[in-house]
Amino acid sequence: MDQLKNINTKYSRLTGSQIVVQALKDHGVDTVFGYPGGAVLPIYDEIFQQNEIRHFLVRHEQGAVHAAEGYARSTGKPGVVLVTSGPGATNSVTGLTDAIMDSIPLVVISGQVPTFMIGNDAFQEADTVGITRPCTKHNWLVKETDALGQVFHEAFHVAMHGRPGPVLIDIPKDVQFATGSYVPLKFATESKYNPRTEGDMEEIAFLVSLMESAERPIFYTGGGVINSGTKASQTLLELVDETGFPVTSTLMGLGAYPASGKNWLGMLGMHGTYEANIAMYECDLMINVGARFDDRITGRVSDFSPGSTKAHIDIDRSSINKVIPTEIPIVGDAGIVLKQILDLWRSKGKKTNAHEVDKWWRKIEHWKTKDCLCYENSDTKIKPQYAIQRLEELTRGYDRFIITDVGQHQMWAAQFMKMEEPNRWMTSGGLGTMGYGLPASVGVQVAHPDSLVINVSGDAGWLMNMQEMGTAVQYRLPIKQFIVNNKRLGMVRQWQQILHGERYSHSWSEALPDFVKLAEAFGCKGIVVTNPSDIDAAIQEMIAFDGPVIVDCQVVEHENCFPMIPSGEPHNKMIFEEDIQANEEQLVGKAGSVLV
């Protein structure tokens, strides 16, 4: 290492905070979301004295982490966050947990009290590495300035390799001030963390042989395909074209296979389409690519797709056989394994069992005729589904990114917005974090300043991080906040209707603000729309306005999101609007009602 110092004398002696900024630059970081405080002042001082890295001042540290998630998800690059010690760090915990659940690569830097005060309950001291240990992929408390550079190199490596995820570097203030040696990236010690990315050829060959004989095959894809990079989506498309198999995807995987693609069945799971869920139940070969058999997908595990052979491609070995036993486990990167499958398929000139697969498609076409997303429209009140359908129609041609918050509107957006490409759909899947949408849209717009960035939100969730409207205004980020306002905590209300005898305990949005005035107070534009005939104009006005907009789209209060697989039920027990009207009480069994 001494040798290296000589080669790179320019970098050899730096203060800790200079190392932080230099390491970020070395890793190609141009954007940081953050909030200052006593324990990170030296780093902020460095940021002030340079122009390569742009810092975006959020209004709450949770917002910074969600913004970084939006940035990461929409670019494929890691998101970077800078927060102070104590409350700054604890405010980042929800975002970190969100990111680890959805495998979003983040590097979060937190300040810490000086090393000699750690453990003394110093002002704004918190055991940040202790608190964030379960919600990061890895974290480090760096007690020596000399170690800082290497930790940064390792941190970026860990965040981006294997199953991506958030990492955190906690840096005491004295370490930021002290001088130490910095090892530039090109001389960094190679990381020992290198999970395998290539799938086992024997398993792949077995899978390919089953793909040839399968009568009722299906691709079930997830966020792993998106995380693997745009190439993975391209390979998926080719493999689907080559085989003619149907495709469904999880909430996190939307856009990997284009919604306009002819083999697309729509999203599966609790609020997925009838055809996707029944096809999952009925298939004889399930090819899971980068999804994790989440409980929103499987429903009752013991009845999950009982007749199928299951292949599971996942970069995280612990996902395999965790929930659903798999006959063909393939540990590897989704894109690389898809390519291995495609290459083998092509090189061997493989053919599907076309006759049977045709019959399978006819069945699927029949299920599609159920038209499961259909709803009864109204010409006096705006139906939330209609609002989102119009949003889809009127923004389809744009270079657009869709973000959602959490609740009914999220599911409607997943059902009606048509994602044609990966990285254009940002939503909080695993954690279901209300308050995700607005800050995430800030991050997406920062990364794509000229694109149309729309957050489809509920009224309640939007309020959870509404302070970030200030960030949007400050940085002239023309984000569009499309609030599907049902004046209810809609998804909670729906469950209370189905599960708790229509006792609507605290699922009202009481004392909602006037969103138009609120928009004006923030210095942006507000639009309210209450009539179905005005909705197109409102959306067009929203698109046309050069700046941030809040649309208060006032919709029917008690609309339910269907189809729905009640908790604890299998895929073939979906319920529809008709069912709920016919049979109010016994839709969910006792066992199901304890599940969330």
Add this chain to the structure above:
Amino acid sequence: MNSLKLKDGVSRKSAYDLRNPTEDIHEVHTLTVLVDNEAGVLARVIGLFSGRGYNIESLTVSEIDHQGKLSRITVMTKGKPSVIEQIKAQLERLVPVYEVHDLTTEGPSVQRELALLKVKGEGNHRVEALRLGDIFRARVVDTTLDSFIFEITGPTDKIDKFASLMEPLGLVEIARTGVVGISREEH
């Protein structure tokens, strides 16, 4: 609603045939985990067990390579076979973990525990305690006029046995290290 009359499809290939019929049987496994000896690594391993609801029957840890900064953790855990598999996969996923070995399934191994037992007594009890100590190859490492401290190493069940024999002879205190283990294979 179900006018489509879906059959309760269970085929020969059903994934559920894979389920181990003895799935409800809880097994005890000894895992050894080679880790970077860095701050917080033990908390990470313990946090994994408590956070995911796995059992820890015993746990030992010590640095084994000072220069390479490596530690070995030996953890005895109990669970259904599928849970044991999941524990191993989860451990392997931790960034500072290099290797996870299941001594219970990966061929022959040696597993040992060390215990210190303080036995207080007079007359015949004292003589008998010494005699039994001899049989078990326990060493007396400290003595007063009315007490001994025995040091014993061996597999867990041997120590359990020795402790239970000492009980009526005046066992007043016991300290155990928990199991450490190593595979007999040459590598």
